[in-house]
Amino acid sequence: MRTVDDVLRLLDEAxxxxxxxxxxxxxxxxxxxxxxxxxRPVPFFANKPDxxxxxxxxxxxxxxxxxxxxxxxPGRNALYLAEQGFEVDAIDLSHEAIAWARERATDRxxxxxxxxxxxxRDDGTLLTGSYDLIYDSGCLHHIPPHRRIGYLALLDRLxxxxxxxxxxxxxAGLMGSExxxxxxxxxxxxxxxxxxxxxxxxxxxxxxxxxxxRPVRAQAEDSPxxxxxxxxxxxxxxxxxxxxx
Numbered sequence: 084m085r086t087v088d089d090v091l092r093l094l095d096e097a098x099x100x101x102x103x104x105x106x107x108x109x110x111x112x113x114x115x116x117x118x119x120x121x122x123r124p125v126p127f128f129a130n131k132p133d134x135x136x137x138x139x140x141x142x143x144x145x146x147x148x149x150x151x152x153x154x155x156x157p158g159r160n161a162l163y164l165a166e167q168g169f170e171v172d173a174i175d176l177s178h179e180a181i182a183w184a185r186e187r188a189t190d191r192x193x194x195x196x197x198x199x200x201x202x203x204r205d206d207g208t209l210l211t212g213s214y215d216l217i218y219d220s221g222c223l224h225h226i227p228p229h230r231r232i233g234y235l236a237l238l239d240r241l242x243x244x245x246x247x248x249x250x251x252x253x254x255a256g257l258m259g260s261e262x263x264x265x266x267x268x269x270x271x272x273x274x275x276x277x278x279x280x281x282x283x284x285x286x287x288x289x290x291x292x293x294x295x296x297r298p299v300r301a302q303a304e305d306s307p308x309x310x311x312x313x314x315x316x317x318x319x320x321x322x323x324x325x326x327x328x
Contacts, residue, residue: 087232094229097268111176111199118157118179126311127156130187132163133220133251134300134308135316140167144294144318145247148215153202153237154222158184158195159309165193169216172196174209203233213243224253224276228264231287238291238321245323248291251299251316255280258313284317291319 084090121128139145147168152161155173157180165171165188173195175181181199188195200209203226217238226234242248253259259278260267267273279287281296296317302310 091229091232094227094268097271098227098273111178111180114175114177115179118177118183121157121183127159127221127309129309130157130159130162131307131309132160133316134302134306134310135251135297135318136160136163136218136220136249137308139247139249139318145216145249148246149212149243150216150218151202151210151214151241152218152220154219154225155184155197156180156221158187158197160218160220161195161197162187162191162193164216164218165195166191172198172210172214174198174200174202174205176201203230203237205237207240210237210241212241213246214241215243215246217242217246217248219248219250219252221251223250224259224279225273226277227273228267228277235287235290238288242321244321246321247294247318248288248321249316249318250284251314252284253278254298254313254315255283279315281315281317284315288317288319291321294318294320 084093148170150164150169150171152173155161155175158173161171161173161184173184178199181197184197198209202210238248253276255261255278259276260274261278262274284296285293296315298312299310299314299316301312302308
C-alpha cells in the first residue's frame, strides 16, 4: 500500500455482499438487482417526497437554488424539488434506479439532470460547481465507516457557503446496527445498514452548523409525503465565511 486510496480499497474487502465484496464502485450491481423489480413492497419506492424535506421548504428553512441529491434512487425527492423550482442534479450508483427516475420525470414533464455514478468518488467529472442544498435520503446508513471520508469531502467540495445539507438515516433504537465502527470490521458485516443518534450526526457533521435534528414523522398511506418513524432527519448549514468554492 502506498496511498490512502489503497487503504480504503483494502477496508472495502471487509464487507461481503451477495455479489461478492462491497466495493462502492460505479457499476452498482447489487442495487440494480434491488431496483429491477419495481412492484416489490419497498416503502420508499412510493413516488412522493420525504415529509421532512417538504417541511423544510414549507418553513422556509432552505433557500431555492441549485440542489444535488445523492443516492436518489427512483427520483421521488429530486422530482419534488424540481416541481418546487430548484435546479436539480441527482446521482445514484444504479442504472436501474436512474432509468426508473428518468421515466418518472418524463411522465411528469420535469427536467432533472439524473446521472449514474458514485458521488463519493467523483473527481469533478460528474458533479461541478456548488450547490445551495445537498440532500441524502437513505444513503449515509449504507456507507461503511471508512468511506465517510469521501462523503465529507463531497460536502466540503460542493456545498456552497450558506448552503444547507440534509440527511435522513436509520435512527438508533429503531432500525439498523448500533455496533461500534470497529466491531463492524471484526464481524465483516454492515448488518443491513447503520443506525445513528442525534449526537452521531452532530459529531460526523461538526464542521457544519446544526439547524435541527428530529425524528421523521410516520405518514399514512394516503399522505402526499413519505415518512417512516424509524428514520432520523438532520438539517445543517454551511457557514457563510468559508472559502468560496
